[in-house]
Amino acid sequence: MAQHFLLSPAARDMSALDVARMREATAYKLFRLARWPETDGKTYCPDCGNLRCYEMSRTRFECSERQCRKVFTVTSGTVFASRKLPFKKMVFAIWLSANSVKGKAARHRQISLTCTY
Numbered sequence: 378m379a380q381h382f383l384l385s386p387a388a389r390d391m392s393a394l395d396v397a398r399m400r401e402a403t404a405y406k407l408f409r410l411a412r413w414p415e416t417d418g419k420t421y422c423p424d425c426g427n428l429r430c431y432e433m434s435r436t437r438f439e440c441s442e443r444q445c446r447k448v449f450t451v452t453s454g455t456v457f458a459s460r461k462l463p464f465k466k467m468v469f470a471i472w473l474s475a476n477s478v479k480g481k482a483a484r485h486r487q488i489s490l491t492c493t494y
Contacts, residue, residue: 393476396469404464405436408451422447423454462492 409418420430422440429441433448440447452458457467473489 391472393469393472396465396472399465399468401463401465404468405451407468408464412451412455423449466492 406418409420412418413420416428419428420432420438421428422430422442422445424447425440425442425445427440427442427445430438431441433439436450438449440449450458452460460467462470469489
């Protein structure tokens with residue numbers, strides 16, 4: 378019989394304590410690597426695919442293509458778009474859902490993260 382994923386060594390590479398100790402910059406880097414894994418976290422435009430993007434601020438980018446000029450963030454086009462949560466809380470929300478056998482109920486996640494649904 379196959380072993381459940383949560384019991385395998387692959388599921389134990391990040392603990393709740395690791396997420397709790399994580400800095401905001403590290404959580405942001407995780408989001409960048411998850412968003413753009415094939416370019417090692419280097420940004421590209423999600424609209425046109427242009428690899429040359431300007432960094433407007435710490436978290437906002439602009440496409441350098443003349444016809445596009447789209448402004449985007451790491452969370453643009455994801456379920457976390459237009460959320461005001463810190464990246465660390467978003468990583469913890471993902472961790473809670475991924476490390477539960479049947480996921481976490483929205484109310485339990487709300488209590489754990491001290492934020493609204």
